[in-house]
Amino acid sequence: MRRLPLAALPFVLIACSADNATGQNSTNSADKPFKTSIIADFDSPWAMTFLPDGRALVTEKAGDMILFDPKNGTKIPVSGIPAVDSAGQGGLMDVVLSPEFGQDKTVYFSFSEARNGAKGVALARGQFNQASDGTTALDDVTVIFRASPYVEGNGHYSGRIAFSPDGRYLFFTNGERQKFDPAQDPKATLGKVLRLNPDGTPAAGNPLAAQGFDPAIWSYGHRNLLGIAFDKDGRLWEQEMGPKGGDEVNLIKPGLNYGYPKVSNGDHYDGRPITDHAPGDGFEAPKVSWNPVISPAGLLYYSADMFPQWKNSLFIGGLSSESLVRVKLDGEKASKADQWDMGARIREVEQGPDGALWLLEDGGQGSQGRMLKLTPTG
Numbered sequence: 001m002r003r004l005p006l007a008a009l010p011f012v013l014i015a016c017s018a019d020n021a022t023g024q025n026s027t028n029s030a031d032k033p034f035k036t037s038i039i040a041d042f043d044s045p046w047a048m049t050f051l052p053d054g055r056a057l058v059t060e061k062a063g064d065m066i067l068f069d070p071k072n073g074t075k076i077p078v079s080g081i082p083a084v085d086s087a088g089q090g091g092l093m094d095v096v097l098s099p100e101f102g103q104d105k106t107v108y109f110s111f112s113e114a115r116n117g118a119k120g121v122a123l124a125r126g127q128f129n130q131a132s133d134g135t136t137a138l139d140d141v142t143v144i145f146r147a148s149p150y151v152e153g154n155g156h157y158s159g160r161i162a163f164s165p166d167g168r169y170l171f172f173t174n175g176e177r178q179k180f181d182p183a184q185d186p187k188a189t190l191g192k193v194l195r196l197n198p199d200g201t202p203a204a205g206n207p208l209a210a211q212g213f214d215p216a217i218w219s220y221g222h223r224n225l226l227g228i229a230f231d232k233d234g235r236l237w238e239q240e241m242g243p244k245g246g247d248e249v250n251l252i253k254p255g256l257n258y259g260y261p262k263v264s265n266g267d268h269y270d271g272r273p274i275t276d277h278a279p280g281d282g283f284e285a286p287k288v289s290w291n292p293v294i295s296p297a298g299l300l301y302y303s304a305d306m307f308p309q310w311k312n313s314l315f316i317g318g319l320s321s322e323s324l325v326r327v328k329l330d331g332e333k334a335s336k337a338d339q340w341d342m343g344a345r346i347r348e349v350e351q352g353p354d355g356a357l358w359l360l361e362d363g364g365q366g367s368q369g370r371m372l373k374l375t376p377t378g
């Protein structure tokens with residue numbers, strides 16, 4: 001694993017207002033209850049997570065993990081990341097810290113890889129290690145879980161990671177790889193939410209194992225699961241990019257079938273209809289669905305004080321909708337609350353240590369891959 005010299009790395013980024021940087025008039029931002037500050041620019045960033053000291057790890061789709069310090073704009077590459085297959089929707093994906101990061105320094109991340117002529121999403125972990133000269137690595141990186149089966153194609157990997165609030169379980173999403181039927185296949189991890197032990201082995205007591213399902217499976221019938229997050233009461237929420245007219249927010253409960261591709265409020269992009277969700281059909285319906293779609297990416301449960309009016313909300317980045325979407329929670333109920341035009345594809349939403357909202361723009365298709373920070377106006 002190569003370590004890069006620190007001296008080659010730092011460069012200074014100048015924070016400036018969104019209005020100055022984008023040339024947008026102020027009317028647009030004046031309609032928003034937040035000020036948007038441009039913090040940094042990345043190359044097709046995919047996910048971020050904050051370290052306890054306020055710095056952040058940011059993944060870039062092509063395979064780089066970067067240690068970013070918002071205080072001074074310094075970027076340090078993190079070595080030790082295995083080769084990723086960055087093609088289509090694949091690449092270096094999510095990054096989260098171990099619940100015991102302060103002690104174990106463990107970082108979990110997901111990525112797509114090619115093996116034996118097929119592709120799939122893998123989950124890995126390594127130990128964060130910064131040397132006295134600043135060089136930074138994940139040491140002892142080990143792949144602890146691989147989706148099964150690996151198939152051809154570059155789409156719908158999913159690859160989102162979340163730890164349960166008690167820190168005992170690691171939830172991991174596997175998309176259906178644009179193959180449809182694997183989402184209902186008990187033997188495939190594709191199109192599923194998985195519950196694993198922190199070492200990547202299937203958690204004991206998963207709800208469908210006794211029925212012959214892959215022992216890692218927690219729920220099934222999903223399409224492209226691009227966000228999972230726990231709320232303050234321990235409920236697991238998920239968002240997925242559905243078919244045409246069928247983007248969803250789901251409340252994930254163990255053992256349930258969320259329907260895809262048998263039922264969906266949307267229909268296939270090639271025009272074939274899919275039966276809508278209906279009461280009593282045996283499939284768990286979404287709490288919220290969108291038509292027209294938002295193309296959701298990333299999912300944050302907001303719990304901080306900087307925006308007190310948004311406590312107990314989910315925030316979702318919108319790709320094709322180029323928006324930030326807020327969904328209001330009330331126990332097991334969820335409802336659409338806000339959708340703000342951000343003028344760029346939003347890939348990731350994160351809560352900062354100070355309670356600000358941090359966004360990553362997607363790269364490509366007219367979006368610049370910037371890191372944005374949202375703070376209250378006035």
Ligand SMILES: [Ca+2]
Nearest residue numbers: 047048049350
């Ligand atoms: Ca994140």
Ligand SMILES: [Ca+2]
Nearest residue numbers: 264265266274
């Ligand atoms: Ca339908």
